[in-house]
Amino acid sequence: FCTFLLVPLMYQPTLISLVVLLFTLSNIVYGGKILIYPMDGSHWVNMRVIIEELHSKGHDITVVRASNSWYIKENSPHYTTITIPNTGGFDENFFGEFILSKHLKIQREQGKSFWTELKLQSSMKETFFEFHKNMAEMITRVLEDRKLIQSLQDAKFDLVLTDPGIGGGTILARVLHLPLVYNVRWTIQGEAHLVIAPSPLSYVPYTATELTDKMTFLQRVTNVLAYILGSYTLTSITEPNYKPIVQRYFGPDVDYNAFFQEADIWLMRSDFVFEFPKPTMPNMVYIGGFQCKPSKPLPQDLEEFVQSSSEHGVVMMTLGTLVAELPEDIADEIAAAFAQLPQKVIWRYTGQRPSTLGKNTLLVDWLPQNDLLGHPKTRAFVAHGGTNGVQEAIYHGVPVVGLPLAFDQSDNLSKLKERGAANTVDIVTMDRNVFLESLKAVLHEPSYRENMQRLSRLHRDQPIKPLDKAVFWIEFVMRHKGARHLRTESYKMSWIVYHSVDVIATLLMCGLLVTLVCLAGVRCVWRKVFCRNKVKSE
């Protein structure tokens, strides 16, 4: 093909230079080599959207995956894979098991109390510790495979794109001396804003507190305590796993925190329609809702079911990638409530058929979430409150009834609730009546839908689409071999220097010294005058 092109061009120098120019340009824009170190599960669902878009732009993508990976398939038309054998990874059951067999069980058996909360925290800590131990093991295996590292070095990648919810991608990027882009909401050190941007705890609520940006004094106290406890817990989960690796490969003097914060661009999977407004950084790019797209037509059988709802419309329910079953009695209560609705219900549920299931409810193994959310007949979305689902609900303007299970889910839902676009129900303590009331409110009070539609309008009104923004900044980093001019000095500084504690202490000391010298002077003068007067008066 090339020879075919060159023959006529040999006689046309202008055309040749044009082709050379186009080729150079296409090399700048296209043909980048990207190494992806993803996180599995719902985080991978997101990453895959970006990968497919990058692939469609002509980039060459390589993905590092664990041999027992749950979601990351070995064969794809969009990327090639490097499979790390015999690694813990995390599989189908890891977090699902945790939610159902531990988290929910503890709550149901022990009721709501301070001690239950402690037990939940400790069980969550255990699970996350194991998770990060596995992730640390995986990157260790990568680093120990000298042949693999050599081949990665030889491949001359342009950048590493990773999810800093695990530590491996950052470590690998540093080993390979490559520019680094984060596809991020959580880092191993906490929520991304809290980690990298100044986040005054007076109006930036700490993760999972369900607080808003308007807090009373007591709420602010809670927020500060949550921050202290949360930071301590996170450190005790991730530091023991990743710090030894960092110190082994980069020397004992490397600042562990700075190491994980030194990325060129942070592609934030959120925006300020979803998040409360808070300070941000020049290298944070908001791509929240980048996975959302207009809905496609439903499969025929589903469309027929939806249309059979006539003017009442449809309610859809799914509890995300992790949970497709529920304890029998909870499922019964949910089914019984659904049975009393005039709406049709589509419920992703793989457990045993609840005995109370109404004729209006269709159980499915899987549902086309985006297409259903975008269907004009969809009236409400019963969801667990994962970030993806919440963002898609915002995009399509469908109000939510939340059944939060674990992690950040109740916090995500509380953000919708604060804007009057969602109701939440405690899945442990609720019965059919409570759930039904909550459903009815969202279905019948127009404010829920109106508020969600307002959020939808705000979210969709952006100068460029979030996914295009993500691709632009990834390509930007490739074009300029980094984005150092957007990275502040903050993350390298010690706490004392960052907050100018040393400067303020020095200035106070100087102030004190000057005051003391002045006082001594005054005293001296006073004494002289006083003594002279005394002498005179004598």
Added chain:
Amino acid sequence: FCTFLLVPLMYQPTLISLVVLLFTLSNIVYGGKILIYPMDGSHWVNMRVIIEELHSKGHDITVVRASNSWYIKENSPHYTTITIPNTGGFDENFFGEFILSKHLKIQREQGKSFWTELKLQSSMKETFFEFHKNMAEMITRVLEDRKLIQSLQDAKFDLVLTDPGIGGGTILARVLHLPLVYNVRWTIQGEAHLVIAPSPLSYVPYTATELTDKMTFLQRVTNVLAYILGSYTLTSITEPNYKPIVQRYFGPDVDYNAFFQEADIWLMRSDFVFEFPKPTMPNMVYIGGFQCKPSKPLPQDLEEFVQSSSEHGVVMMTLGTLVAELPEDIADEIAAAFAQLPQKVIWRYTGQRPSTLGKNTLLVDWLPQNDLLGHPKTRAFVAHGGTNGVQEAIYHGVPVVGLPLAFDQSDNLSKLKERGAANTVDIVTMDRNVFLESLKAVLHEPSYRENMQRLSRLHRDQPIKPLDKAVFWIEFVMRHKGARHLRTESYKMSWIVYHSVDVIATLLMCGLLVTLVCLAGVRCVWRKVFCRNKVKSE
């Protein structure tokens, strides 16, 4: 025309609804009514670029101007004006006079010293106080004219766009209860970042310190002191002028600082190619360099002069809108240095022809700055360091020899210097040799041009053009009647609440109390044990 359209449409209901839809859409995007309360001088040059763009999009623009306005003309095809009679405003001579007859004169007569610096500060303070007094008088006249206010209310504007370097626009927007957009680099309370975004003084240099984002301990001390002094000075300049007006019209309890910070969108006239990276806010939009555009061909005589420079190229010099003359001896030194260059020189200079002027130097009353900067023969830009000129130099990638005169100019130039893209010379102490050396360095060392070209590439590589961004966000605020979801709670908070001082104090007190109670307990137990032992041993 409408009737003509309607006849065939009457029979086509689908087309009718399409036209209605298009009409509705065009009403959302077009036809906004915008009230502009600008700042005069170089700030107006910027504002006019946005106004012309908004006008071309079909918006209806009204500009408030002083009767003695310097730059803001009464008749324009792009906007209608409201002229406020008999106001001080600021005219051709106001700041130019200050620079030449006060600022430069003091420095030349007194030499460099601490006392000179104090004198300069005090003279600057005086000038700015007078300026803000005039501006406060102007807005008072507007507010006192009940007929004018009524007509502004009746006009039903969609938003106020203002430069918060003066206080009038904010006050007027609040009186009219309108959404507010700032076209901003300086506010009456200081540099915009420092006012609204968290700005740790450990790596965010205070205005006009010429410090960078990497500071030694002593530089950090300087920075904190500069911040304290600067904030005090600014408050003492603007508060006496604007606070009485705010309190008179909005009640004595209105928080003066919050009042001026409550804008929907801050269109920042800078970006992070120019500024050092620092924290930012969700409602800050970076439009730095929005006025820059590809160069147009030069007028024929100028083009001929430029071409006559052959391979040596051209040096251009201008000291901005305020200063087109210089003291005779300084002009002689500059001209003498220029005369020794093989390059041709184009110099905007309206003073008396310097006796040392070389044949290679062309004096002009005015020069097409953008077109000359974009000319391939232009080798260096001798500039005073105003933001506009610096941004245009970055856009066109032309290295700079800086002759800072006053205000933020040396600070702007220091940012280029830090990136190796400019040299600066002290106009007061320099002679022809110093100036010539500086010119030669920029002309002959390739690093200056390379660094400036790198800045240019970074600046131009944006997903949307800065001017389009500005228009998008202005229209966004009109579409959604504000942008509250992007405005943090920070500016409303007192210092104590914002920094959680009350919470930390409470937690420390509780900690202390618990410790004391524990100690008391231990002491009690100790005593009992000790006493029992004593009794036993006795």
